[in-house]
Amino acid sequence: MSTPEREHVSSAERLFFALWPDDALRQQLVQCRDTLAADSDGGRLVPAENLHLTLAFLGRTGIRQRACVEAMADVIKCSAFELQLNRFGYWPRPQVLWIAPLEMPEALITLATALHTGAEGCGSKLDARPYRAHITLMRKLTQAAQDVDCPPLIWPVDRFVLVRSRALPQGVKYEVLREWGLGEESFEG
Ligand code: ATP
Numbered sequence: 208m209s210t211p212e213r214e215h216v217s218s219a220e221r222l223f224f225a226l227w228p229d230d231a232l233r234q235q236l237v238q239c240r241d242t243l244a245a246d247s248d249g250g251r252l253v254p255a256e257n258l259h260l261t262l263a264f265l266g267r268t269g270i271r272q273r274a275c276v277e278a279m280a281d282v283i284k285c286s287a288f289e290l291q292l293n294r295f296g297y298w299p300r301p302q303v304l305w306i307a308p309l310e311m312p313e314a315l316i317t318l319a320t321a322l323h324t325g326a327e328g329c330g331s332k333l334d335a336r337p338y339r340a341h342i343t344l345m346r347k348l349t350q351a352a353q354d355v356d357c358p359p360l361i362w363p364v365d366r367f368v369l370v371r372s373r374a375l376p377q378g379v380k381y382e383v384l385r386e387w388g389l390g391e392e393s394f395e396g
């Protein structure tokens with residue numbers, strides 16, 4: 208007989224909040240990724256459909272905790288913003304090549320902070336390291352790309368999403384579960 212606690216554990220999903228590129232931006236990211244790959248030794252391309260920018264990684268999340276983080280996201284007030292992806296970098300320890308904004312828009316900091324704080328309030332254990340917004344383009348690259356020949360990309364951000372991550376034999380698969388719009392800043396009281 209399964210206990211409620213065991214049910215809770217077995218139904219836990221691996222969740223994260225993210226910014227999800229639309230098809231046009233995804234295509235531009237793919238072009239950029241492929242240009243960088245051509246100048247790199249080895250490495251694995253992040254599949255086109257997996258390209259994203261993590262806002263807050265929640266990890267294993269049970270049903271009640273998921274309801275809590277969704278309710279938390281429902282009441283987030285954050286304006287839409289423009290993200291300029293104009294910086295490339297390489298982290299040698301995880302061996303990932305990424306693209307990121309050189310400048311973090313205030314609204315992105317507000318949004319990520321609200322999600323982190325709200326998720327912690329729901330019992331999620333978030334990464335204690337400072338948040339670094341980035342989109343991973345390649346993994347398992349033993350050294351940084353030699354030449355970075357990608358134009359800066361402009362991302363008008365007007366929504367964020369909750370994603371489920373599943374490890375499948377053929378690789379990680381992400382499913383967008385829900386999305387929330389970002390609006391103009393409210394001028395009400
Ligand atoms: P895999 O782990 O199979 O290589 P992945 O890293 O893309 O694939 P997840 O581990 O589910 O898939 O991570 C989903 C997203 O959350 C990725 O953007 C990942 O960088 C980020 N992430 C994962 N773990 C953490 C963490 N502890 N803190 C912050 N972000 C994380």
Ligand code: MG
Pocket residue numbers: none
């Ligand atoms: Mg991972």
